[in-house]
Amino acid sequence: MGPLWDDMKVFLAVAREASLSGAGRVLKMDPATVGRRISRFEEAMDAALFVKTPQGYALNAAGDRLLAHAETAEQAMRSGQEALSGPSDTLSGQIRLGAPDGCANYVLPQVCARISKDHPDLDIQIVALPRGVNLSRREADMAVTVSAPTSGQLLVQKICDYKLHLVASRHYLRDAAPIENLEDLKDHKMIGYIPDMIFDRELDYLNELGVERVALASTSVSVQIKLAAQGGALCVAHDFCLPSHRMLRKILNDKISLTRSFHLVRHQGDQRSERINRFADALQKGIRDEVETLEALT
Structure with a gap:
């Protein structure tokens, strides 16, 4: 054998x-x-x-x-x-976690740092990709996703909802034409995903808002937000990103508010692993708490 x-x-x-x-x-x-x-x-x-x-x-x-x-x-x-x-109070070994780059950049560093502090013998690897993570190829042991997959032998658990709003920098709002309603958006440049590289329909925010042209585009959420911080255009941003970018302001709050969800996805067979289950529980609680904390600051 x-x-x-x-x-x-x-x-x-x-x-x-x-x-x-x-x-x-x-x-x-x-x-x-x-x-x-x-x-x-x-x-x-x-x-x-x-x-x-x-x-x-x-x-x-x-x-x-x-x-x-x-x-x-x-x-x-x-x-x-x-x-x-045998059972142990602390986790050890390596766990690789896939996530969309917004979550990976603005939520997971805090969450995983706290888990690492509680479990010093555990090695946590964050795979931030502008696409879905292929669990069947074991690119990761588990993944945070925006859409819940409907095929494959996977365990899918909803973690939490999160909010997104249209934002612009203070400098942009000072110099640009007023934005008082949705119709005014036609006079402003937009930042978003590269249209033909959107890997999840839940990320197609601008199409949902009826925006036809994306003047500045990237597959990366963090790049999009940094473009907005430069004052060149408007951007749909996660509320949990905004505490890291104090120069950005929400606009049209009463007219544009999007809700999406994070899910934790892993192989069904991994339910038999106490180690994976304990990490998954700590991760989900950590993400829920961190998103709630960051959104309360906006």
């Missing part, structure tokens, strides 16, 4: 990284050795598991069927190790 399980870990790494070199980096192993181990594993399974393409290694139908079972075995091994190590 030993060599077979070792080779299954190699299989999982290649499936997630889609290349021998990528798997080698994860496993700290030479790509040629990864290739030999995959060949040995396919021979043991009596089936080819990958198709080699110009882009790398892609799972074939047999590999797809095996993947879910391999991940179940992986989680069972982790749970077994936790059971043997």
Whole structure:
């Protein structure tokens, strides 16, 4: 079982990284050795598991069927190790958390710093991406998302709601044409996401407001807000970002107020892990408290 399980870990790494070199980096192993181990594993399974393409290694139908079972075995091994190590008041090891960059920049640093202080042997990695995090490839152990996924064997828990408003810098408002109603917005430049790179319909704020042109655009929330702070245009911003940018002011509060939600998404099988469950509980409470605290300051 030993060599077979070792080779299954190699299989999982290649499936997630889609290349021998990528798997080698994860496993700290030479790509040629990864290739030999995959060949040995396919021979043991009596089936080819990958198709080699110009882009790398892609799972074939047999590999797809095996993947879910391999991940179940992986989680069972982790749970077994936790059971043997016994209960502990503090968490240890590594947990990788994916999140949209607004949450990652303005909420998670405070939350994760507090969790790290309570659990000094725990390594927390925050993956801030301008797209969804692929949990099936184990880009992260869990992810904070804006939309709740509806497919896959995933556990989805709503964390909290958060508010967004239209904002502009004090300098912009001093020099620009007055903004008293929605009709006035047509005379002002807007900042937002790059329209054809919006990865979640919940982020398409400007379309919801009927805005047709995005004069300044970025895939990053923090870049958008910094553009607004420069005084060049208007921006839809999370209320929890505003305490970090005191030069920004909400406008048309009574006419434009958006509500979105954060969800925590992880593999269903991870529910068997006390360590993951405890981190998830601490993370959700931390995010709820931090969003509430920051929004109260605006």
